[in-house]
Amino acid sequence: MKNAEVFKAWGRILTGYYPSISIEITRECPLRCPGCYAYEPEHLGEVGPLRSLVDHSGDELIDRFLDLVRRYRPLVVFIVGGEPLVKFRELNVLLPRISDMGIGVQLVTSAVRPIPRAWARIKDLRVVVSVDGLQPEHDERRKPATYERILQNIDGHRINVHCTVTRQMVGREGYFHDFLSFWSARPEVKKVWFSFFTPQLGGKDKENLSSEDRENVLRELVDLRRAFPKFYLPDTVVEGYRKPPQSPDDCIFARTTLSFTADLKSKITPCQFGGKPDCAQCGCMASAGLKAVGDHRLLGVVPLRVLYNASDAIGKATAKIKTF
Numbered sequence: 376m377k378n379a380e381v382f383k384a385w386g387r388i389l390t391g392y393y394p395s396i397s398i399e400i401t402r403e404c405p406l407r408c409p410g411c412y413a414y415e416p417e418h419l420g421e422v423g424p425l426r427s428l429v430d431h432s433g434d435e436l437i438d439r440f441l442d443l444v445r446r447y448r449p450l451v452v453f454i455v456g457g458e459p460l461v462k463f464r465e466l467n468v469l470l471p472r473i474s475d476m477g478i479g480v481q482l483v484t485s486a487v488r489p490i491p492r493a494w495a496r497i498k499d500l501r502v503v504v505s506v507d508g509l510q511p512e513h514d515e516r517r518k519p520a521t522y523e524r525i526l527q528n529i530d531g532h533r534i535n536v537h538c539t540v541t542r543q544m545v546g547r548e549g550y551f552h553d554f555l556s557f558w559s560a561r562p563e564v565k566k567v568w569f570s571f572f573t574p575q576l577g578g579k580d581k582e583n584l585s586s587e588d589r590e591n592v593l594r595e596l597v598d599l600r601r602a603f604p605k606f607y608l609p610d611t612v613v614e615g616y617r618k619p620p621q622s623p624d625d626c627i628f629a630r631t632t633l634s635f636t637a638d639l640k641s642k643i644t645p646c647q648f649g650g651k652p653d654c655a656q657c658g659c660m661a662s663a664g665l666k667a668v669g670d671h672r673l674l675g676v677v678p679l680r681v682l683y684n685a686s687d688a689i690g691k692a693t694a695k696i697k698t699f
């Protein structure tokens with residue numbers, strides 16, 4: 376994050392707003408990825424399973440989505456699913472409108488269908504394609520969004536590749552090297568980054584990594600940075616992965632990002648994962664990056680987290696006064 380962006384975000388916090396909002400734009404997804412948190416029963420708690428929610432379409436979706444953005448006036452909107460491309464027609468209208476409002480968008484997709492060509496010209500739109508490992512594992516987990524389809528569907532775009540490291544990828548020599556070689560060589564790819572699978576408290580998913588697995592992968596990734604300039608893994612994030620927040624209250628990302636599900640009114644708590652995520656094993660890159668920022672000591676004395684907590688309290692009090 377650049378200094379100017381940090382000050383802007385801080386300004387939002389001080390005035391009682393959230394710097395970012397995350398929206399599950401649809402309940403639908405043609406994939407059935409193992410370990411997907413969005414369709415787990417605990418994701419939305421009492422709000423109900425994601426597939427049981429109302430799924431808005433057409434003008435209604437566009438209007439409700441823009442109402443949310445206008446109400447919260449974030450600096451960034453994360454669009455997730457379900458699969459956002461299910462709503463590509465509505466996004467064809469929404470994305471340029473949000474860009475005209477001066478708000479950045481990060482859209483996370485499986486690239487199961489072609490990404491509309493016009494999106495490549497939208498200012499401050501970042502398209503992130505999820506790729507779960509090398510082709511054999513990925514195709515098995517994420518069909519019909521196979522490698523072959525992704526390569527066809529990102530044609531003409533500049534995208535970022537995001538890979539969630541799972542247990543299935545560890546202990547195999549050269550795995551991450553080969554992954555980085557493949558995706559770094561693609562002209563459509565701007566950056567590649569990794570997060571780690573985040574379990575729910577007490578979760579027994581096959582994707583879970585042991586702390587030893589996680590440390591081994593981290594060390595391997597740190598060593599690979601020099602060989603692959605498109606690989607994005609700042610030291611702050613490495614630090615955050617090593618010492619994740621211990622609870623949602625300790626997580627600056629969760630506290631600065633408001634998450635909404637597909638009915639466009641129910642909130643997902645405590646963070647985008649919903650349910651009761653195991654923060655101590657959090658693999659979210661944004662959370663890791665902000666954890667390290669929070670731990671940073673201003674003038675070597677005051678941790679920025681303390682300053683953040685004070686600013687957040689002022690902001691929330693200001694928001695209450697405004698609604699009086």
Ligand code: SF4
Pocket residue numbers: 404405406407408411412413414456457458485
């Ligand atoms: S593409 Fe995303 S939302 Fe769809 S099943 Fe896979 S992980 Fe879940």
Ligand code: SF4
Pocket residue numbers: 573619620622623626628629645646647648652653654657658659662
């Ligand atoms: S993003 Fe990670 S650390 Fe933050 S609340 Fe969610 S699971 Fe916990």
